[in-house]
Amino acid sequence: xxxxxxxxxxxxxxxxxxxxxxxxxxxxxxxxxxxxxxxxxxxxxxxxxxxxxxxxxxxxxxxxxxxxxxxxxxxxxxxxxxxxxxxxxxxxxxxxxxxxxxxxxxxxxxxxxxxxxxxxxxxxxxxxxxxxxxxxxxxxxxxxxxxxxxxxxxxxxxxxxxxxxxxxxxxxxxxxxxxxxxxxxxxxxxxxxxxxxxxxxxxxxxxxxxxxxxxxxxxxxxxxxxxxxxxxxxxxxxxxxxxxxxxxxxxxxxxxxxxxxxxxxxxxxxxxxxxxxxxxx
Amino acid sequence: xxxxxxxxxxxxxxxxxxxxxxxxxxxxxxxxxxxxxxxxxxxxxxxxxxxxxxxxxxxxxxxxxxxxxxxxxxxxxxxxxxxxxxxxxxxxxxxxxxxxxxxxxxxxxxxxxxxxxxxxxxxxxxxxxxxxxxxxxxxxxxxxxxxxxxxxxxxx
Ligand SMILES: Cc1cc2nc3c(=O)[nH]c(=O)nc-3n(C[C@H](O)[C@H](O)[C@H](O)COP(=O)(O)OP(=O)(O)OC[C@H]3O[C@@H](n4cnc5c(N)ncnc54)[C@H](O)[C@@H]3O)c2cc1C
Ligand code: FES
Ligand code: FES
Numbered sequence: 001x002x003x004x005x006x007x008x009x010x011x012x013x014x015x016x017x018x019x020x021x022x023x024x025x026x027x028x029x030x031x032x033x034x035x036x037x038x039x040x041x042x043x044x045x046x047x048x049x050x051x052x053x054x055x056x057x058x059x060x061x062x063x064x065x066x067x068x069x070x071x072x073x074x075x076x077x078x079x080x081x082x083x084x085x086x087x088x089x090x091x092x093x094x095x096x097x098x099x100x101x102x103x104x105x106x107x108x109x110x111x112x113x114x115x116x117x118x119x120x121x122x123x124x125x126x127x128x129x130x131x132x133x134x135x136x137x138x139x140x141x142x143x144x145x146x147x148x149x150x151x152x153x154x155x156x157x158x159x160x161x162x163x164x165x166x167x168x169x170x171x172x173x174x175x176x177x178x179x180x181x182x183x184x185x186x187x188x189x190x191x192x193x194x195x196x197x198x199x200x201x202x203x204x205x206x207x208x209x210x211x212x213x214x215x216x217x218x219x220x221x222x223x224x225x226x227x228x229x230x231x232x233x234x235x236x237x238x239x240x241x242x243x244x245x246x247x248x249x250x251x252x253x254x255x256x257x258x259x260x261x262x263x264x265x266x267x268x269x270x271x272x273x274x275x276x277x278x279x280x281x
Numbered sequence: 282x283x284x285x286x287x288x289x290x291x292x293x294x295x296x297x298x299x300x301x302x303x304x305x306x307x308x309x310x311x312x313x314x315x316x317x318x319x320x321x322x323x324x325x326x327x328x329x330x331x332x333x334x335x336x337x338x339x340x341x342x343x344x345x346x347x348x349x350x351x352x353x354x355x356x357x358x359x360x361x362x363x364x365x366x367x368x369x370x371x372x373x374x375x376x377x378x379x380x381x382x383x384x385x386x387x388x389x390x391x392x393x394x395x396x397x398x399x400x401x402x403x404x405x406x407x408x409x410x411x412x413x414x415x416x417x418x419x420x421x422x423x424x425x426x427x428x429x430x431x432x433x434x435x436x437x
Contacts, residue, residue, distance in 0.1 A: 004299045006345060032341040033322050042300040051345055098411025100336040101323055185410030186324050
């Protein structure tokens, strides 16, 4: 039987993480499924397990100086109930799994799992979220886009824990989220889309677009967004085929048990077209 | 590892593999067989219990996670007035066929009504979205919840 730790403080958790190279355990909704065995058997872990649920410093949502700070152990339900959380993130979370899973699953787990279909990621990408990574001796902060490296792979070091997520609060008057799954509850995304924009007097002052499940990591293309920013919304209508073409070149989905590459590509471009035509107005 | 928690209003302590699933602990160590296992992966809700009043799938919870918390299973709920109301509503609406999903459904309904005593149909469907039923086609269960909310006015 592996060693199991249940620390009460962050300092203690980070020491265990460093000394034991233990596997962080948050809500366990990914780990219990991945590590599950036959009926009736406890899940299998080859390394010590570090339970994080008693670490107070990792919980709670704070709003300060124009930024929302979300403790990595905040559950998806807690985030959904908090009024300071940006809408785009709430829209996405409301469509994750089921109420019972959202009561367990944490945002930190969703991020560290780094699934191409992780539904909190596209909203966090468009909000320019940053992650704070702590180790026993130091702390660093980076853009979430740089933290997520590939399917199941992040920049997390062996002695680190994800401590919190920081989201700058910005104003958008268009907030649009779409998830395409097999059924409404408990199904993973075939495609997801997060789009926000700020329109002022017909001018697109800001626009940000991110797709989930269509590439190894969530997709965001600031260079295409730049070309749209500052333009009049009427002018953009005429340029839609051109914009779609640009995204078509970088959307590279795969075939898997949930969907086909062709379906994913067609649908994601359709949603983008809808967003540009019907929402930006 | 010694794990202490409150199970169906009673303090319990158990020396157990902390990674053992809460589902197996309540069924095997405490003989509470109303908590069912179907998928074992968080998708069906047959194993649903309340932890500190919140609905959770016990097949996804290592027992260490409930240390110091309160766990309520159908066995701890079935002697309440609220349960009686739900039971009657289920009978009236024909919401039970094989009954395998029923304990989990009832826990999900308690979780809903304790938050929202007069739900709309859409609230009910959302609240039960993680509970699968292979028999009834759901409409009867939704009817039963709306009926229970009506009959149990003031209780929740
Ligand atoms: C039935 C079902 C439906 C689901 N539906 C969806 C869905 O629609 N959309 C979706 O995106 N996901 C879905 N999921 C997946 C899962 O629920 C989420 O990814 C969840 O947010 C994971 O969080 P957790 O706390 O449970 O993670 P855990 O399982 O505890 O951890 C996941 C990974 O992250 C690591 N980790 C966790 N916290 C930290 C930390 N603070 N620091 C460092 N590493 C950490 C763990 O070591 C592990 O590798 C579903 C899962 C189930 C079982
Ligand atoms: S057995 Fe736990 S959700 Fe299906
Ligand atoms: S009554 Fe048979 S599964 Fe619901």
